[in-house]
Amino acid sequence: MYRKILFSIITLFGATALSAQQGNLELKTTAAKQEVVVDDEGNQTTRLIPVNTAVPGDEIVYTVTFSNISTESAENVRVTNPIPSQMAFIPGTAFGPGTDVSYSVDGGETFGAPEELTIADPEAGTRIATAEDYTHIRWTLKTPLDAGAQGFARYRARLR
Amino acid sequence: MKHISQIVFGAVIVACWTSPSFAVGTPVGTSIDNVAQVTFDLGGTTLTQNSNPVSITVEEILDLNLLAQTPQRSVQAGDADQWLLFTLTNTGNGTETFQISSNNVVAGDDFDPVAPAVTIYFDSDSSGDLSPADIAYVPGSNDPNLAADESVDLLAVYDIPPGLPDGSRGVVELSAVAATGSGNPGDVFAGLGDGGIDAVVGASGAAATTPAEYVVGNVQLDLVKSAAVNDQFGGSQPVPGATIVYTVTVTATGTGTAVNSVFRDPIPANTTYVAGSILLNGASLTDTPADDAGEFTPSPAEVVVTLGNLTAASGAQTVQFSVTID
Numbered sequence: 001m002y003r004k005i006l007f008s009i010i011t012l013f014g015a016t017a018l019s020a021q022q023g024n025l026e027l028k029t030t031a032a033k034q035e036v037v038v039d040d041e042g043n044q045t046t047r048l049i050p051v052n053t054a055v056p057g058d059e060i061v062y063t064v065t066f067s068n069i070s071t072e073s074a075e076n077v078r079v080t081n082p083i084p085s086q087m088a089f090i091p092g093t094a095f096g097p098g099t100d101v102s103y104s105v106d107g108g109e110t111f112g113a114p115e116e117l118t119i120a121d122p123e124a125g126t127r128i129a130t131a132e133d134y135t136h137i138r139w140t141l142k143t144p145l146d147a148g149a150q151g152f153a154r155y156r157a158r159l160r
Numbered sequence: 161m162k163h164i165s166q167i168v169f170g171a172v173i174v175a176c177w178t179s180p181s182f183a184v185g186t187p188v189g190t191s192i193d194n195v196a197q198v199t200f201d202l203g204g205t206t207l208t209q210n211s212n213p214v215s216i217t218v219e220e221i222l223d224l225n226l227l228a229q230t231p232q233r234s235v236q237a238g239d240a241d242q243w244l245l246f247t248l249t250n251t252g253n254g255t256e257t258f259q260i261s262s263n264n265v266v267a268g269d270d271f272d273p274v275a276p277a278v279t280i281y282f283d284s285d286s287s288g289d290l291s292p293a294d295i296a297y298v299p300g301s302n303d304p305n306l307a308a309d310e311s312v313d314l315l316a317v318y319d320i321p322p323g324l325p326d327g328s329r330g331v332v333e334l335s336a337v338a339a340t341g342s343g344n345p346g347d348v349f350a351g352l353g354d355g356g357i358d359a360v361v362g363a364s365g366a367a368a369t370t371p372a373e374y375v376v377g378n379v380q381l382d383l384v385k386s387a388a389v390n391d392q393f394g395g396s397q398p399v400p401g402a403t404i405v406y407t408v409t410v411t412a413t414g415t416g417t418a419v420n421s422v423f424r425d426p427i428p429a430n431t432t433y434v435a436g437s438i439l440l441n442g443a444s445l446t447d448t449p450a451d452d453a454g455e456f457t458p459s460p461a462e463v464v465v466t467l468g469n470l471t472a473a474s475g476a477q478t479v480q481f482s483v484t485i486d
Contacts, residue, residue, distance in 0.1 A: 027211035029196045054192075055221040055360045056185020056253050064196040064211060074200040081196040086186040086218070145200070153196075159218065160186050 024070035025145075027079070032061045058159045060087065064139075067150035077141040079153050080108065083134055087157035091131040096139040096153035104136035105129045111138045187308060188220040188254035188354045220254035220353030222338040223362030228372040229288075229313070232419045235374045238322035241276060243290040243315040244372040245283065246334050250306035252362060254354040257305045257339040260297055262316045266331040266371065273318030273330045273374060280334070283313035290315050303339065320374060326416035328376040335369040342366035377416015381470065384409045402485050403434065410477045412470040421470050423479055427461035431483035439480040440465055 032048035039045070048061055064081060068074050079096070083089050094101045102111040105119060117129035139153040186192075196211040229245040250256050262280055264273045280297040281290060282304075294315065295302070304312045316332050340359050341349045343366070353359035391402035398404070408425065412418055427433045438445040438454040445454025445465065455464045463481045470477070 023209045024202050024207065025198050025200060025209055027196055027198045027209055029194055029211040029214045031194065031214045031216055052215060053217050053219045053358065055219045055362070057221070057362070060216065062194060062214070066198055070202060072202055074202050076206075077198065077200040079196055079198045081194065084192045084194050086190060086192050159192075159216075 024068065024072075025074060025077075026067050026069050028065045029081070030063050030065075032063065033058065034061055054159050056159050059090070059156055060159060061154060061156050063152055063154045065150065065152045066145070068145045068147050071147050073147060074145045077145045079139045080136055081138075081153070081155070082108065082136050083155075083157060086160050088160055089131045089134050089137070090156045090158060093156035094137050094139070094153075095155070097151060098142050099139040099151070099153060100142060102138045102140065103129075103134045104138065105133045106135065108136040111136070185221060185253040185308075186218050188218055188357060190218040192216045192218065217357065218253065219357050220256075220340075220359040221252045221362040222256060222340055222342070222349075222359055222366035223251040223364045224256075224258060224336055224338060224366065224368055225249045225251050225364065226334060226336050226368040226370045228334075228370050230420075231372050233372070233374055234377050234379065234417065234419050235320045236378055237320055237324040237328075237376050239320045241290060241317055242273075242320055242374060243281075243317050244332060244334075244374075245288060246314045246316065246370060246372070247311050248304065248306070248314055248336050249311040250308055251364070252338070252366075253308050254359075255305065255307050257303045258336045259299060259303050259339055260314060261299070261335045263333040263335070263369075264318055264330075266333055269331040269373065270328040271321055271324055271330045271376075273332055274321055276317060276319055279317055281315040281317060283315055286313065288313075290317055316372070318374070320376065324376045326377045330374045330376075331371050332373070333369050333371045336367065338366035340366075375417060375419055377414075377418065379412055379414045379416040379418045379471065381418055381421065382411045382413060384411075398485060400485050403482050404431065404485065405480060405482045408479045410467060410470070410479065412472050412474055414472065416471070418470045421467040423463075423465040423467055423477075425463045425479075425481070427463070427483055430486050432486055433461055433463070434482040434484060437480075437482040438463055438465065439478075441478050 030050055032050050034046055035049050037045045037047060054060060064079050066079060102113060103117060104111045105117050118126045119129050119133050121127050137155055193213050193215050195213045197208060199208045227247045229247055233244055235242045248258060260280055264275055278296040281294040282297060284295045285291055285293040306312060316334050318332055340352050343361050345361055345363050345365060347361040349359040385408045388405045389396045389398045389402050391397045391399050410423060433456055436447060440453055445452050447456035449455045453466045457464060465479050467477050
C-alpha cells in the first residue's frame with residue numbers, strides 16, 4: 001500500500017519535471033477553482049482544486065510558481081502572464097509575496113501601475129485603463145532570487 | 161395629406177419592447193491556454209523561460225431566459241384565440257433544444273382561460289401577434305433548437321370565457337426547459353453537452369416559468385386628430401418649409417381598463433419630424449426612449465407615447481407633435 005503511493009508520487013513528480021522547461025529557473029502554471037469545504041462541525045476551509053474545464057462565469061485562480069534551480073542568484077526576476085482573452089481579470093486579485101505588480105494594456109510592450117495606464121478613446125481622448133483593458137500582468141521581485149529559493153505569483157479571472 | 165394615427169392597447173408595441181442583452185459566454189469547446197514567462201539576469205546574462213501551458217476547456221452551460229413581451233392584455237369576455245407574446249432566448253453557450261408548455265390554471269387570478277386545440281404557436285412571421293402563417297408548436301416534434309444567444313418568439317393562445325365581469329384577471333404561465341436537463345445551478349450532466357463535453361446547469365436552473373395575464377374590460381379608445389399649419393410667412397399655407405402641428409386626443413369610453421396603451425403615429429411621407437416637439441397633455445417629452453413616456457423612432461419615423469392604463473375616468477389624453485413639409 002505504502003509502496004504504491006510512493007510510486008505514484010514519484011511518477012507525478014517525474015512528469016512535472018519533464019513538462020517544465022529546462023533551464024535555470026523552473027516555472028510552472030496551474031489553473032484551479034476555489035472550493036469551500038464545510039466539515040461536520042461547520043468549520044469552513046477553502047482549498048484550490050486544479051481544473052481543466054470551466055463554464056462561463058466560473059472564477060479561475062491562476063498560480064505561477066517559480067524556483068531557482070541554478071547555483072547562482074538570479075537578479076531582476078520578473079514573471080509575466082498574459083491574461084487569456086476569454087478571461088476577465090478580477091481587479092485587485094494579482095498578488096505575489098515580495099513582488100511589485102504592474103499591468104500592460106498594449107499586449108505586453110509596456111507595464112505600469114493601474115493609475116499610470118491610459119487608453120486612447122476616440123470620443124473622450126484618453127481615459128484611465130480599467131481591469132477590462134489589461135492584457136498582461138507582471139510580478140517584479142523586489143530582491144534577487146537566491147539559488148534554491150522559490151516563490152509564487154497568483155491572480156484570479158472570470159471566464160467570460 | 162392623409163395621415164392615420166394608431167393606438168395599440170393590450171399589446172406592447174415593438175418600439176417599447178424590452179430587449180435585455182444577454183452576454184453569452186465563451187462558446188462551448190473553446191480551449192483557453194495560458195503560458196507564463198519569466199525574465200531574469202544570471203551571471204550578467206538576461207534569460208527568458210516559459211512555463212508549461214495550462215489549458216482549460218469550456219464546458220456547455222445550460223441557461224435560458226423567458227420574457228413576457230405582453231405581460232398584460234385587454235380582452236373582452238367571450239373572445240376566442242387571444243394571444244400573449246413571449247420571447248425565449250438561449251443564454252447558454254451551446255446549441256440547445258427547449259421543451260415548451262403552458263398552464264392556464266394558476267392560483268390567485270379570477271378566471272381560468274380556456275384552452276383551444278392549440279395553445280402554443282411560434283410567431284413564425286414575426287408579426288408580434290397571432291396570424292394564419294404562425295406554426296403550431298407540437299411538443300417533441302418541433303421543439304425549438306436554438307444556437308447560443310438565439311431567440312424565438314412564442315404565442316400562448318387561449319379563449320376567454322363568456323360572462324366575466326370587467327376587471328377579471330386570468331393568468332397563463334408559459335414554461336421552457338432545456339432538453340439536456342435542468343435542476344440546480346451547478347448540476348452536471350456528464351458527456352451530454354455539445355460535442356460530448358459535460359453540460360452544467362446555469363443560474364436559471366435551465367428552466368423558466370413566466371406568467372402573463374388577460375384583463376377583461378369592455379373599453380374602447382377613441383382618437384380625434386387635428387392639424388394646424390403655420391407657414392414661414394406668418395400664414396397657414398401648406399408650402400415646403402411650413403410647420404404642421406398635429407393634435408390627437410385619446411379618450412377611453414365604456415367600462416374596464418385599456419392596459420398598456422401605446423400611442424403610435426408614423427411621420428407622414430414628405431415631411432420631417434421636428435426634434436423635441438412631443439407634448440403629452442401640454443408637458444414636453446424627450447425623443448429619447450425610456451427616459452419618459454415619449455419617444456421618436458427614426459426608422460421607421462414614428463412618434464410613440466406610452467399612455468399606460470386608461471379608463472373612462474382617465475379623461476382625454478392629448479398628444480401633440482410637429483413636422484415640417486419637405
